[in-house]
Amino acid sequence: MELIENLQIRGMSRSFGTAAALYDFNLDIKGGTFVTLLGPSGCGKSTALNCLAGLLDLTAGEIILDGSPIHHIPAEKRGFGMVFQNYALFPHLTVIRNVAYGLESHAMPKTEQDRRIRAALDLVHLDIDEFGHRYPAQLSGGQQQRLAIARTIVLEPKLLLLDEPLSNLDAKLRNEMRIEIKRLHKQLGLTTIYVTHDQAEAMSLSDLVVVMRKGQIEQVGTPQDIYNCPKSLYVADFMGYSNHLPVTITGREGDAWAIQTENGLNLLAATTVENIADWTPGARAWACSRPDEVVAEPETSVNRMRGTVQLVEYVGKEFEVLVRVAGTENTQLLIHSEKAPALETSIDFGVRPDRLLLFPFDANSDSLLTTSRATARVAN
Numbered sequence: 001m002e003l004i005e006n007l008q009i010r011g012m013s014r015s016f017g018t019a020a021a022l023y024d025f026n027l028d029i030k031g032g033t034f035v036t037l038l039g040p041s042g043c044g045k046s047t048a049l050n051c052l053a054g055l056l057d058l059t060a061g062e063i064i065l066d067g068s069p070i071h072h073i074p075a076e077k078r079g080f081g082m083v084f085q086n087y088a089l090f091p092h093l094t095v096i097r098n099v100a101y102g103l104e105s106h107a108m109p110k111t112e113q114d115r116r117i118r119a120a121l122d123l124v125h126l127d128i129d130e131f132g133h134r135y136p137a138q139l140s141g142g143q144q145q146r147l148a149i150a151r152t153i154v155l156e157p158k159l160l161l162l163d164e165p166l167s168n169l170d171a172k173l174r175n176e177m178r179i180e181i182k183r184l185h186k187q188l189g190l191t192t193i194y195v196t197h198d199q200a201e202a203m204s205l206s207d208l209v210v211v212m213r214k215g216q217i218e219q220v221g222t223p224q225d226i227y228n229c230p231k232s233l234y235v236a237d238f239m240g241y242s243n244h245l246p247v248t249i250t251g252r253e254g255d256a257w258a259i260q261t262e263n264g265l266n267l268l269a270a271t272t273v274e275n276i277a278d279w280t281p282g283a284r285a286w287a288c289s290r291p292d293e294v295v296a297e298p299e300t301s302v303n304r305m306r307g308t309v310q311l312v313e314y315v316g317k318e319f320e321v322l323v324r325v326a327g328t329e330n331t332q333l334l335i336h337s338e339k340a341p342a343l344e345t346s347i348d349f350g351v352r353p354d355r356l357l358l359f360p361f362d363a364n365s366d367s368l369l370t371t372s373r374a375t376a377r378v379a380n
């Protein structure tokens with residue numbers, strides 16, 4: 001199997017008519033890396049993957065593989081493998097024939113062909129004796145997914161491209177297949193580019209996460225970087241910082257920003273935004289947190305808040321509690337609690353200052369948060 005050293009994507013763009021589906025996409029990928037393109041529906045993930053695969057021409061930019069431009073090379077000559085969301089199996093061919101299909105155009109002795117088919121099915125843990133002669137309709141969703149992967153890796157692709165391959169599977173199978181994909185990636189030393197809108201999937205699989213927004217890259221980093229240091233409200237929102245408190249900056253206290261909530265509570269917060277030079281006292285901001293980092297009955301008095309329990313949901317190990325913040329009409333936060341509090345009772349909760357992240361408050365961010373606040377209201 002031929003492995004790649006590096007893939008450079010320079011200004012990759014693709015428009016449909018006058019609409020830019022992908023714009024100025026730049027990324028350097030070292031061979032053997034697992035990269036995830038993460039973002040909501042319509043942000044250009046599949047367009048980027050299809051451009052890399054050669055299924056879509058670029059409107060501008062270049063793709064350079066180990067020093068040679070490849071963007072003008074047709075898909076079938078790039079030597080890349082692609083697994084589609086709907087698997088795209090041949091329904092009238094058996095499992096073995098589905099895997100063999102791509103090999104048939106390669107001049108190769110029958111014994112070598114058989115060896116590769118068996119090895120590919122082995123890799124995805126599909127037993128050739130049990131499943132080899134079945135048709136796709138006689139397989140479960142997970143087995144069809146394994147077959148789709150086997151059919152791609154049998155061709156020993158230099159680059160593996162996967163477009164939301166797990167979205168048709170139930171949660172348990174999705175977890176199992178996630179582990180399988182990671183194992184295959186490591187075992188074969190493949191460079192893999194994986195498209196998903198599921199942040200948990202992106203976190204667990206990737207070496208590098210590329211968060212996309214409206215056809216452009218919003219942030220690139222390791223899963224830990226993106227999770228802990230989202231550089232914009234958009235990325236934070238996508239990474240589960242679903243609690244948004246409107247606040248006013250009041251000053252600095254050591255390393256932290258001093259802020260005041262709408263109901264006059266003084267808190268301390270941090271920021272991961274790079275350019276915050278214009279944050280003078282009086283500036284407005286969003287203070288965002290992840291529900292699992294806001295805890296009930298905190299041990300310290302720092303950032304201690306109070307509210308009324310609106311809704312309690314068991315999420316395994318802990319309870320997720322929707323709380324209306326005291327002194328506000330409808331500011332609600334989701335918090336975590338070890339015990340199930342009673343509805344309409346008062347509850348104290350808190351968040352560490354370094355896990356309460358500030359983002360600039362502007363018209364754009366306001367519209368971005370409309371959906372999540374609307375969701376919170378429905379929950380109420």
Ligand code: ATP
Pocket residue numbers: 016020021039040041042043044045046047048197
């Ligand atoms: P999803 O997660 O829903 O698959 P995505 O992030 O993969 O979304 P793309 O499929 O890349 O998004 O689409 C990006 C944008 O380009 C969308 O606005 C889409 O409507 C548009 N688009 C994609 N393909 C075409 C096409 N063939 N003709 C016109 N517009 C297109």
